Amino acid sequence: MASALISLNVGKPIAVEYQGKVLETGIYKEPIQGDVFLGKEQIDGDGQADLVNHGGADKAVCVYPYEHYAYWENQLGKSLQYAAFGENLTVTGMLESDVCIGDVYQVGDAILQVSQPRFPCYKLSQKHGVADLPVQFLKTGYSGFYFRVLREGYLNSTSRIDQLESHAAQVSVVEVLRLLASSPKDRDPEVLQHMIKLEVLSSVTRQRFQKWLDEGAF
Template sequence: MRAEATEPVRRIISVNVGKPITVDYQGKPLVTGIHKQPVEGPVFVGCTQMDGDGQADLKNHGGPDKAICVYPFEHYAYWEQQFGKKLDYAAFGENLTVMGFLENEVNIGDVYEIGEVVVQVSQPRFPCFKISSKHGIKEFPARVLDTGYSGFYLRVLQVGSLTGTSQVIKRESHPMQVSVASVLRQMALGRSQADPIELRRMLELDALASSVKDNFQAWLNEV
């Protein structure tokens, strides 16, 4: 008999929040919310962000489809080896440092219960230059894309509070089974190289963030 696939053990490693601050980047002031810090105790999660958190660039960050940024703890060891130093939690500007949520195993539209909060996977995180400003490595976004170690975003279906010890329960698997990694791959390939067949399949994903779908549709319109 074929063994049944088992779900990975999923848990929260750290809950992280932070308001935007101004830092120096390449000799100029930069306002960014990427410098988050771990917090203890319950944190209320609203429809667009967590209490105590904030984004500087509301055009490209935050909002219902990017309410919570998640990053897998499993990737920390790789980056620590690359950087030659120990990394603190929230090293990638994530709200939740998690275990058991790898990008090639988590699907767009999957629904989880974390404490009182119900969330749905909405899109991959596409790294921008602000992660370079945090680590002082200009090519860091490209390195993130090369590895696929990007993390992803959650939308909030039910508001409430969570803590670093909150139980994580998978409530629903999306039937289309399109992984975060596969969507990120098309985003990274870009307008000229993305696969039209894959783009059309992803446009059928009801749970995929509208901004990503709009980009994919625009690329298809030019084919």
């Protein structure tokens, strides 16, 4: 299936209540129309509250496959609008099992490269009211993924998505996600070494794998 952009979504961080405390989160995004500029670290009009775990050059654009929406609507028992999972790009034809780390795409004028899986966090639980939703994301592999920006440019909700390069290593997004979610007994040191050498994989992910290797966490 050809890749396609279904919705372009942005949103600034807002304050919400979670477990009796105030939480700042950028997960509440809304679809937008018209041309918008994508810089090296985010789309104009977008923002992240937790700059340690979200945003930055390797996580400039969050992508989520629309194919998963039907599954989550059934699981959550409700209809879902675009940007339901805080993604910037809601897409089709880009499943985590098919998209590989280092693959390069053009969206509008911008050129983007797949950098890492999206690792689900508790803010999904806050938004949808399901305590174990991050665990469900990991079990299904329906995580989404991130782009880094190789060339800045304008895009809009009707922009084409064209794949420019398929990375030679052919390490899928879901392979990296499974390793990130693995227990020490299931980790293969050779696989960790292979991932560490994959320079197109985000630096924070490679550092995590290097730490596991150094600590013998396998």
